[in-house]
Amino acid sequence: MSNSIIRVHWLNQSRAFRVLWLLDALKLDFEIIPYKRVDGRAPDSLKKIHPLGRSPIVEIEDKSTGKKKMLIESGYIFQYMLQNFDHDNVLNNTDPDMAEKIQFYLHFAEGSIQPPLLMEYIYQLAEKSSSFPISYFVQSVVNKLSEAYSRGEVKNQFDFLESEIVKNKGYLVDGKLSAADILVSFPVEMAFLRGFVTSEIYPNTKKWLDTIKTTDSYAITKEKVKAFGEEM
Amino acid sequence: MSNSIIRVHWLNQSRAFRVLWLLDALKLDFEIIPYKRVDGRAPDSLKKIHPLGRSPIVEIEDKSTGKKKMLIESGYIFQYMLQNFDHDNVLNNTDPDMAEKIQFYLHFAEGSIQPPLLMEYIYQLAEKSSSFPISYFVQSVVNKLSEAYSRGEVKNQFDFLESEIVKNKGYLVDGKLSAADILVSFPVEMAFLRGFVTSEIYPNTKKWLDTIKTTDSYAITKEKVKAFGEEM
The missing domain is CATH 1.20.1050.10 (Glutathione S-transferase Yfyf (Class Pi); Chain A, domain 2)
Known part of the structure; x- marks a missing residue:
């Protein structure tokens, strides 16, 4: 969906790396919004993006309507991206x-x-x-x-x-x-x-x-x- | 899919209860194959059904071909049942x-x-x-x-x-x-x-x-x- 802007709210030293890797493997354009851990924990600023305050969060903005979706939970993010952004089955399977x-x-x-x-x-x-x-x-x-x-x-x-x-x-x-x-x-x-x-x-x-x-x-x-x- | 036989390999005192509840809420016919914990753990006999040896396992047999599918992992079982057995959106949502x-x-x-x-x-x-x-x-x-x-x-x-x-x-x-x-x-x-x-x-x-x-x-x-x- 080239009609979307994708942003990844990414935290250092976290499982958010996998989501970046997924998007790079799908050759998608996306922006990284970086967060740094404070005393080993995610910073409070992440809670402004989603109340659970965890990373990764994938933000998908519809260019025409400006409507934003916030995806959390790595397994769910992967499932969503496969369904909506992997039309050539690069990381999915046709069988x-x-x-x-x-x-x-x-x-x-x-x-x-x-x-x-x-x-x-x-x-x-x-x-x-x-x-x-x-x-x-x-x-x-x-x-x-x-x-x-x-x-x-x-x-x-x-x-x-x-x-x-x-x-x-x-x-x-x-x-x-x-x-x-x-x-x-x-x-x-x-x-x-x-x-x-x-x-x-x-x-x-x-x-x-x-x-x-x-x-x-x-x-x-x-x-x-x-x-x-x-x-x- | 009335062309399927559903069996749930169910372990006492486990999260397998949720899968039974899901199937009952969908008003599906299914068989329960019970297992009892041994010293608090799942018995080895479950490993014969799936190498991970954990419960629940949902077995779906195609009546015409006899082909069997073994579904494990509660979240995945729920996803699969919604997609394949909840045509009236009883537990899913049309939106x-x-x-x-x-x-x-x-x-x-x-x-x-x-x-x-x-x-x-x-x-x-x-x-x-x-x-x-x-x-x-x-x-x-x-x-x-x-x-x-x-x-x-x-x-x-x-x-x-x-x-x-x-x-x-x-x-x-x-x-x-x-x-x-x-x-x-x-x-x-x-x-x-x-x-x-x-x-x-x-x-x-x-x-x-x-x-x-x-x-x-x-x-x-x-x-x-x-x-x-x-x-x-």
């Missing part, structure tokens, strides 16, 4: 079954893989934020909690991804880059960075992550956020 | 803007409101699972973590819901029951039950929750799960 699979992954990213990773991250934070001898007790508590659910669930989720990537010739859907890869890359990258999974155990998942980051659209987005002072 | 809002909430449930609630729940578990004097130290660590992010974020999310419910005449979208209400009800109910929010501070959210639970479809679903030994 209905494959298109459904992509839609599933847009929910999977936050619904399935993030929760156990978030739990493991909190346990890591709890251990780091306490000093000896308290850390000893904290460690024993979080270890028990991790063992009861999240550690096994992380394994379960990554076993699934690893096998799907092998089955789908190096990608999540149909042997080629889709919106699913871009959205799911964020939690997976965090899991490798924070040491919750390793490339020894998940070599194909690691290779997938490295491969999708060699795309032109990824490089373009990386340059853009660098210009706003983001280090990656 | 495109309102239909978009419903789609947004299908992502919001897991993407926005669940994460801070999950964090608060872990902090509650950590406090409960440690005994005095360790509990004293654990409490001080989790209090610091909660203060840094999740407590404020829970407030933020519930302030948003409370104001949306007032604006939308007692519901999330357009003054009437939609798929959004059914999906979002689960994390909200948990938040009240676990004491993360109170009806004094969020009276309209509490009233909304009580109201949607007076529907016939809720009562029908409740009876069905009772027959499988679920206590509610």
Whole structure:
């Protein structure tokens, strides 16, 4: 829709990166409105754009009417952009079954893989934020909690991804880059960075992550956020 | 699609309840295949249905071809059922803007409101699972973590819901029951039950929750799960 102006309210060090990457992969023109974290949190100025005050927010303005739409929630933003701005199926799929699979992954990213990773991250934070001898007790508590659910669930989720990537010739859907890869890359990258999974155990998942980051659209987005002072 | 057989792989004490409620509200015929938790976790037999081994799983079998589809991830199941089985817009909306809002909430449930609630729940578990004097130290660590992010974020999310419910005449979208209400009800109910929010501070959210639970479809679903030994 060339009748639209697209603006992305982007926060440094956030999952908003994926939305920029999506738009760059779709070769869309858009403007970035940057926000900087204050004490690690999103600044209050974001609340003026949307009451939830989180980033990314994609603003779509109709050039003729001036009517504005504010899209929030990454999975929903991806779904909306595929439906309205990906007429050539660059990141979608013409096969209905494959298109459904992509839609599933847009929910999977936050619904399935993030929760156990978030739990493991909190346990890591709890251990780091306490000093000896308290850390000893904290460690024993979080270890028990991790063992009861999240550690096994992380394994379960990554076993699934690893096998799907092998089955789908190096990608999540149909042997080629889709919106699913871009959205799911964020939690997976965090899991490798924070040491919750390793490339020894998940070599194909690691290779997938490295491969999708060699795309032109990824490089373009990386340059853009660098210009706003983001280090990656 | 009367050409389909629908089966729900349902786990007791899980968010699978919402999917049954959705199907009952759509007046669809479906079969429930029940699973019982073992030591609080989903049983391994669920992995035979889908490698992720989580519930709900909605199985859709084409009567003429015998071809089966396995749908997982609650938000995605809701999206799929609206698209394929809600031709009369019982839980959807004929206004495109309102239909978009419903789609947004299908992502919001897991993407926005669940994460801070999950964090608060872990902090509650950590406090409960440690005994005095360790509990004293654990409490001080989790209090610091909660203060840094999740407590404020829970407030933020519930302030948003409370104001949306007032604006939308007692519901999330357009003054009437939609798929959004059914999906979002689960994390909200948990938040009240676990004491993360109170009806004094969020009276309209509490009233909304009580109201949607007076529907016939809720009562029908409740009876069905009772027959499988679920206590509610």
